[in-house]
Amino acid sequence: xxxxxxxxxxxxxxxxxxxxxxxxxxxxxxxxxxxxxxxxxxxxxxxxxxxxxxxxxxxxxxxxxxxxxxxxxxxxxxxxxxxxxxxxxxxxxxxxxxxxxxxxxxxxxxxxxxxxxxxxxxxxxxxxxxxxxxxxxxxxxxxxxxxxxxxxxxxxxxxxxxxxxxxxxxxxxxxxxxxxxxxxxxxxxxxxxxxxxxxxxxxxxxxxxxxxxxxxxxxxxxxxxxxxxxxxxxxxxxxxxxxxxxxxxxxxxxxxxxxxxxxxxxxxxxxxxxxxxxxxxxxxxxxxxxxxxxxxxxxxxxxxxxxxxxxxxxxxxxxxxxxxxxxxxxxxxxxxxxxxxxxxxxxxxxxxxxxxxxxxxxxxxxxxxxxxxxxxxxxxxxxxxxxxxxxxxxxxxxxxxxxxxxxxxxxxxx
Amino acid sequence: xxxxxxxxxxxxxxxxxxxxxxxxxxxxxxxxxxxxxxxxxxxxxxxxxxxxxxxxxxxxxxxxxxxxxxxxxxxxxxxxxxxxxxxxxxxxxxxxxxxxxxxxxxxxxxxxxxxxxxxxxxxxxxxxxxxxxxxxxxxxxxxxxxxxxxxxxxxxxxxxxxxxxxxxxxxxxxxxxxxxxxxxxxxxxxxxxxxxxxxxxxxxxxxxxxxxxxxxxxxxxxxxxxxxxxxxxxxxxxxxxxxxxxxxxxxxxxxxxxxxxxxxxxxxxxxxxxxxxxxxxxxxxxxxxxxxxxxxx
Numbered sequence: 001x002x003x004x005x006x007x008x009x010x011x012x013x014x015x016x017x018x019x020x021x022x023x024x025x026x027x028x029x030x031x032x033x034x035x036x037x038x039x040x041x042x043x044x045x046x047x048x049x050x051x052x053x054x055x056x057x058x059x060x061x062x063x064x065x066x067x068x069x070x071x072x073x074x075x076x077x078x079x080x081x082x083x084x085x086x087x088x089x090x091x092x093x094x095x096x097x098x099x100x101x102x103x104x105x106x107x108x109x110x111x112x113x114x115x116x117x118x119x120x121x122x123x124x125x126x127x128x129x130x131x132x133x134x135x136x137x138x139x140x141x142x143x144x145x146x147x148x149x150x151x152x153x154x155x156x157x158x159x160x161x162x163x164x165x166x167x168x169x170x171x172x173x174x175x176x177x178x179x180x181x182x183x184x185x186x187x188x189x190x191x192x193x194x195x196x197x198x199x200x201x202x203x204x205x206x207x208x209x210x211x212x213x214x215x216x217x218x219x220x221x222x223x224x225x226x227x228x229x230x231x232x233x234x235x236x237x238x239x240x241x242x243x244x245x246x247x248x249x250x251x252x253x254x255x256x257x258x259x260x261x262x263x264x265x266x267x268x269x270x271x272x273x274x275x276x277x278x279x280x281x282x283x284x285x286x287x288x289x290x291x292x293x294x295x296x297x298x299x300x301x302x303x304x305x306x307x308x309x310x311x312x313x314x315x316x317x318x319x320x321x322x323x324x325x326x327x328x329x330x331x332x333x334x335x336x337x338x339x340x341x342x343x344x345x346x347x348x349x350x351x352x353x354x355x356x357x358x359x360x361x362x363x364x365x366x367x368x369x370x371x372x373x374x375x376x377x378x379x380x381x382x383x384x385x386x387x388x389x390x391x392x393x394x395x396x397x398x399x400x401x402x403x404x405x406x407x408x409x410x411x412x413x414x
Numbered sequence: 415x416x417x418x419x420x421x422x423x424x425x426x427x428x429x430x431x432x433x434x435x436x437x438x439x440x441x442x443x444x445x446x447x448x449x450x451x452x453x454x455x456x457x458x459x460x461x462x463x464x465x466x467x468x469x470x471x472x473x474x475x476x477x478x479x480x481x482x483x484x485x486x487x488x489x490x491x492x493x494x495x496x497x498x499x500x501x502x503x504x505x506x507x508x509x510x511x512x513x514x515x516x517x518x519x520x521x522x523x524x525x526x527x528x529x530x531x532x533x534x535x536x537x538x539x540x541x542x543x544x545x546x547x548x549x550x551x552x553x554x555x556x557x558x559x560x561x562x563x564x565x566x567x568x569x570x571x572x573x574x575x576x577x578x579x580x581x582x583x584x585x586x587x588x589x590x591x592x593x594x595x596x597x598x599x600x601x602x603x604x605x606x607x608x609x610x611x612x613x614x615x616x617x618x619x620x621x622x623x624x625x626x627x628x629x630x631x632x633x634x635x636x637x638x639x640x641x642x643x644x645x646x647x648x649x650x651x652x653x654x655x656x657x658x659x660x661x662x663x664x665x666x667x668x669x670x671x672x673x674x675x676x677x678x679x680x681x682x683x684x685x686x687x688x689x690x691x692x693x694x695x696x697x698x699x700x701x702x703x704x705x706x707x708x709x710x711x
Contacts, residue, residue, distance in 0.1 A: 072674030075462065097462035097677070188657050245569060247655075379461065382676030386482045386660060393659025394571060405481075412476075 027317045029085025031304075032061040032077075034070035035338075037250070039272030043338035050330045056317050059085070068191070078103055083307030085314065086321055091128040091137055091303035092373035098305075104136045105306040110319045111135045116326065121345035122299055122363075128374050129303060137303040138322045140331075141340035144297040144359065145195050145267045145371070146202060148288040149274070153259030154181050165292030166203060166233075169263060173240050176262045182243040185252040185261035190389035192249055194381070196265040197234055197388050198372055202298070203291030205230050207369055215375050219411035223403065231399035231406075237265075238392055256285065265291075267300075271339040271355060281354040289358055297362045300371030301340065380413040449690065456683035464679055473684035483685065486663045489575045493664070494643040496579050497586075501639055502632075504583065505590030510620060512591070513598045523595070526588040534585065538652025541581035542568065568654055571661040578646075578653055578662055585649075586642060590635050597631030598624065633704075644693055665689050 029051075035044050041062075048058035061084060063070035071094065074087050078098060089095050098104055111117070111126075120126045120139060129137040148169070155162045158176045163169040173183035186192060202210045205226055212221040221227065244261065246252050253273040255261035264270065271281075279285050290296045304325060306318040324330055331342045336351055341359050349360060362368075372381065387409065391402040459469040477483050508526060512519055529537065544550045547566035555563045567577035601624055609619040625632075647666035654662040665685060673682030 068675055075674070075677075079463075094677070101463055189655070377461070377677070379672075379676045379678040379681070382671065382678075383480075386480075389657070390481065390659045393657065393661065 027056040028059055029317055030059040030061045031086045032074050032084045033088035034063050034067050036062050036064050038276050043334050046333040050324050078307050086304050086306050088302050089305055090373045093377050095305055099131045099136050105308045105318055106134050107322050108134045110322055119344050122368050125343055137305045138325050139303045139343045140325050141335055142299050142301045143267055143340050145199055146290045146296055146298050147268050148263055148265050148291050149256050149270055150263040150286040151256045151259050154262045162286050182261040184241040185255040185264040186241040186244050187249045187252040188247050190385035193388040193392040194385040199265050200233055201230050203293045204233055217410050217413045219407050222410040223407035231403045235399040287355040295362050296367045296369050298369045298371045300373050383409045452683050453687050456687045458680050460679040462677040473680045477684050482660050482663055485660050486665045486668050490664050492575050493579055497582055497643055498639055500583055501587045501590045504587050506594050508591040509594035509598055526591055529585045530589045534648040535652045537581050537585045538649045542653045545577050574662045593631055593635045597628040
């Protein structure tokens with residue numbers, strides 16, 4: 001009863017303008033996602049091709065903008081009674097409540113029939129899809145935040161060696177600045193500053209510290225002297241990026257590509273921009289996993305969820321799509337186009353570039369770290385993003401102030 | 415005798431009252447009902463889905479502890495006060511100038527009113543480009559030879575809200591002007607003639623005679639501007655995205671971000687309840703003065 005009232009309230013108060021239900025054809029599935037850049041669109045096309053080849057029809061429902069724009073649209077549609085056939089979300093806690101409310105299709109039978117637990121590597125990705133022993137999503141790729149990208153051109157112009165870790169990067173910064181090159185490129189969006197902070201946290205403070213703060217939510221550790229060092233480094237990074245006023249992450253990557261900036265801390269999706277611009281790993285740009293200090297891959301990524309619909313045929317098509325996404329051929333084609341790492345360890349990725357190979361090696365060694373999406377709620381992440389972007393733009397906030405506020409967010413985190 | 419033949423007050427105009435029932439019911443369910451539902455849920459720990467797990471005033475404590483909310487409130491106060499004063503003053507001045515029986519009045523009126531036909535999203539994007547230091551006003555003025563000229567409010571924490579204000583005024587002032595012009599046209603010609611005969615200077619006539627006579631139009635303009643201030647959201651999203659940092663955040667954006675992006679309905683509802691309360695605090699005394707007096711009269 002309470003649920004019904006709640007949903008009526010939602011529909012009336014918040015979603016009154018939701019589009020009318022579109023009755024889907026038997027094997028037509030609308031798929032919503034926010035992959036709209038060049039490399040991303042090419043990757044989606046691989047999915048669509050494979051799905052259509054199976055006799056079904058992929059109806060593309062790309063939502064322009066980033067995940068922050070697309071997620072509310074997707075969630076509103078599911079809650080408003082207009083579910084799509086399948087949708088991209090970052091696995092982790094974003095869909096937690098939707099699953100608990102019984103709005104997502106249970107994929108456990110497909111997963112057991114195909115032995116997903118044996119083929120998905122690392123298996124923690126599947127754990128993030130699992131609620132009460134049942135599997136509700138298909139992980140399709142691994143995206144790691146833990147990378148730093150460096151421009152060879154910028155360092156050659158300044159006449160210094162390309163740094164091999166964060167400390168060398170900081171030491172080389174004055175030489176770059178003398179030549180009018182911005183040492184660190186950074187876009188102004190909140191998720192970028194927060195992401196860079198977590199990379200510094202893992203790289204400089206180590207995995208243990210990161211886990212203590214983000215997994216165990218230990219507020220004392222967040223307020224402690226080890227974290228203080230990281231906030232100092234983050235404050236230092238703020239001054240290194242003072243000349244970077246671009247807004248979007250790919251504009252910041254472009255500064256690195258053109259040699260206007262020395263480096264950028266950004267996830268491996270930045271590689272798509274490098275290859276689009278014709279830059280080669282090891283020749284035009286260098287990559288440092290874990291800031292060159294702690295070689296580690298954080299196993300965030302994308303997953304597909306299948307909102308529940310009362311139609312056996314649609315359900316069958318949803319399950320066909322789920323199994324297609326994890327198949328060997330599709331994993332190879334998709335991830336090569338996307339620049340991400342596959343979720344299966346048993347496939348051949350010899351066509352991958354140097355940086356991707358570095359990533360695969362780290363993955364094979366098992367140096368993996370759970371991603372922030374998997375341990376922090378959207379609420380806590382939003383608060384951390386607000387804090388980091390405020391700190392980054394307001395130089396009157398000292399690292400110590402920021403740390404105190406960070407610790408109180410962690411103390412309230414759930 | 416006639417009095418006793420008339421039906422009781424409740425049954426007068428019965429058909430009209432019956433016809434109004436669906437609208438009244440809709441208004442009560444949607445406005446009052448959903449508002450009550452929202453306020454109730456602002457005292458819960460609802461995340462993505464509304465749940466009735468009471469947490470007392472925790473959401474409000476957190477709200478007034480959040481730097482971003484305080485910044486949002488400060489911004490809406492600056493934006494609101496400036497927007498109210500400037501759009502009324504500029505709107506009235508433009509209307510008074512147009513009222514001097516000038517040539518091409520229609521053309522000017524169209525030009526001034528035109529921005530109002532644009533959405534806030536378009537307005538925001540246009541002014542983001544105009545104020546962009548790389549290719550906007552700053553670049554053009556520097557191109558004229560003023561090398562030291564600097565004007566980039568959107569890149570400056572302290573000035574960004576005024577950059578938003580400029581765009582808001584550009585969009586809305588034309589409409590205020592039209593309202594004022596209609597008010598001015600409603601003033602009897604004879605009043606002007608009488609003022610002229612008495613030798614009262616024109617500015618005095620405007621301030622002491624005409625403006626007090628335009629009270630109705632002024633209140634209409636005030637309500638429309640005030641409603642625009644409270645709901646300002648799309649302009650900020652399009653023009654600055656709340657940045658740099660959190661320097662141009664506004665309350666409506668806080669509500670949206672918490673409800674949908676951060677999946678914390680309780681916090682979003684608490685913020686929207688505070689917004690509603692603020693509006694009521696302003697509205698109730700005004701409505702009391704306005705309608706209460708009329709009844710007695």
